[in-house]
Amino acid sequence: MGLFFNMIFDFIIVGQGIAGSSFAFNLLRKNKSFYIVDKLNTLSSSRVALGVYNPVILKWYTKPWHIQNQLNFFFKFYGEYEQFFKTKIIFDIGVYKYLHTNYDQNNWLTKSLRLSKLLSNNLYSLSKQNLINKKFYGLINSSGRINVSEFLDSFRSFCLEKNLLDQSHFDYEQLKISNKSVKYKNIKASNIIFCEGSSASHNPFFDSLKFTPTKGEILDVKFQNFNFKSIVHSNLLFVPKEDNSYSVGATYDWLDQSNLVTQKAKQKIQFVIKKTINSKFNLINHKCAIRPSTTDRRPFVGTHLNYNNLHILNGLGSRGVLLAPYLSKLLFDKIFYGKSIPEEIDARRF
Ligand SMILES: Cc1cc2nc3c(=O)[nH]c(=O)nc-3n(C[C@H](O)[C@H](O)[C@H](O)COP(=O)(O)OP(=O)(O)OC[C@H]3O[C@@H](n4cnc5c(N)ncnc54)[C@H](O)[C@@H]3O)c2cc1C
Structure with a gap:
């Protein structure tokens, strides 16, 4: 951590599951900087997931929320990821x-x-x-599998190699928030985003969100x-x-x-x-x-009501591999281009 004493990152990211990794890769593509805090948990939802993407809710034969946008961004995102890391992630096997x-x-x-x-x-x-x-x-159609372990492991190795990952448990009490920046231990950043999956129930900043784990x-x-x-x-x-x-x-x-x-x-x-x-x-x-499922079956995306540099990307339920890339883009566009988050997924609805 001493390495970055004078640096101000664009983001501290808490959690390197599908949500945190997707948001981080979006930042990387747009030349923004980040530092991740993630305590490796081999039993996290992302590490156990089957990795299946399926654009239909088969129980009712309905389309999930914004599915065409999700799909469009999905292939672009994982395709760019494959090129960047020279690896195979998408298995379009039906x-x-x-x-x-x-x-x-x-x-x-x-x-x-x-x-x-x-x-x-x-x-x-x-x-x-x-x-x-x-x-x-x-x-x-347009269904298959994402190799989630490869996605997480390749991204983790990249972050470790660049000294961009603290592998310890995030201690909420050590977070200092001011108007323009946040500080965690020796790491300073303009923003922080929480992507802790079902462990978000311990997060004191977003404790009104209603999960149904x-x-x-x-x-x-x-x-x-x-x-x-x-x-x-x-x-x-x-x-x-x-x-x-x-x-x-x-x-x-x-x-x-x-x-x-x-x-x-x-x-x-x-x-x-x-x-x-x-x-x-x-x-x-x-x-x-x-x-990390939610009571109204919609994700939690957005910015804290009182602190405009605290954000969340969570509540991906059973659809993390399709949702995470698209939601990361929506949140990125909100933070950097001032676009609005659709009401139905905005974390502020609670
Ligand atoms: C059995 C099973 C099968 C599934 N199959 C599919 C599927 O086929 N397709 C699909 O799309 N989805 C599937 N899912 C759902 C999918 O796994 C989730 O939607 C997704 O993984 C959620 O990702 P996440 O990044 O939000 O959370 P997580 O995967 O839980 O990641 C959170 C990360 O944050 C870290 N963390 C949390 N708190 C702290 C802290 N305080 N300090 C440091 N680190 C912290 C954790 O260690 C973890 O690495 C499945 C889930 C399960 C359980």
Whole structure:
């Protein structure tokens, strides 16, 4: 930290999950400076996430908020990230949704007339060995997977190499705020942004925000005789990864807030696996994390009511990989170009 004694950064960023990393990469692209404080947590939501992006809310066949803008910015953002770090992040591999009943199949075909750019208007058969149900899949367009670990790790290494990362816990009591700047330990900046995910409940500056933390669990497995390069959605998501393993999940639990994996979730996921794929599998990992969901299912983006240099980017719920790049852009445009944040996501609504 001594290195930056006389420097004033544009931003201190608290949290290097998908939210903090997306905001930081936006700053980097626009030649703004930042310093990150993040205590590595291998059980953060971003580090456990399946990384799936899907532009349709399948439960109701509706479009998420601002989805076309999200998608447009999404590909530009991760594309630029791939170029900058010379790595592969986006796997545009598609999600095939299994449509079990006649009703499900007809419903998909009817809804695809209205959502024609996003849902296939025909059904597919997947002739994959050991996939138990081979017929009646709908394909979601512009869907796939982000390699979130690679995204976070490559960005973290970059920050460590440039001495832009303090890997300790952020101590709110050490933050000094004045009209024009903020100071944390020896680091001075014009602004600070909080991107702590579900740990934001400890943040004294944004304590009126209403979160509904939602626990999720996944299993990483390796099948002996199953290999499919796209994502299968059959009750749960079967997400293929580069090392031929699959992540399967995720569960939703609104009551249990512990960071411990449960036997109940494990059994549920194993049950779905056995109903979907007829192959033995080895269990590699069982993980859980808490999603930063909100009571009105909208993110929290914006600036503190009393301090115009304190900002927040949080509440990404179960849609972090699609939301974070677009929300980072909206917040950047507000802070540097004076544009307004849409009311429905503005953190000031609480
Ligand atoms: C099982 C599961 C599956 C999921 N699957 C998907 C999916 O397929 N697609 C999708 O889009 N989303 C998915 N999500 C949701 C996604 O993970 C979240 O939307 C997203 O990761 C939230 O990112 P974040 O950066 O806001 O928070 P986090 O990932 O929680 O990151 C916050 C960071 O801040 C750090 N931090 C917090 N407080 C402090 C402090 N005081 N000092 C220092 N550091 C601090 C933490 O250590 C962490 O690194 C899933 C979530 C779960 C749990």
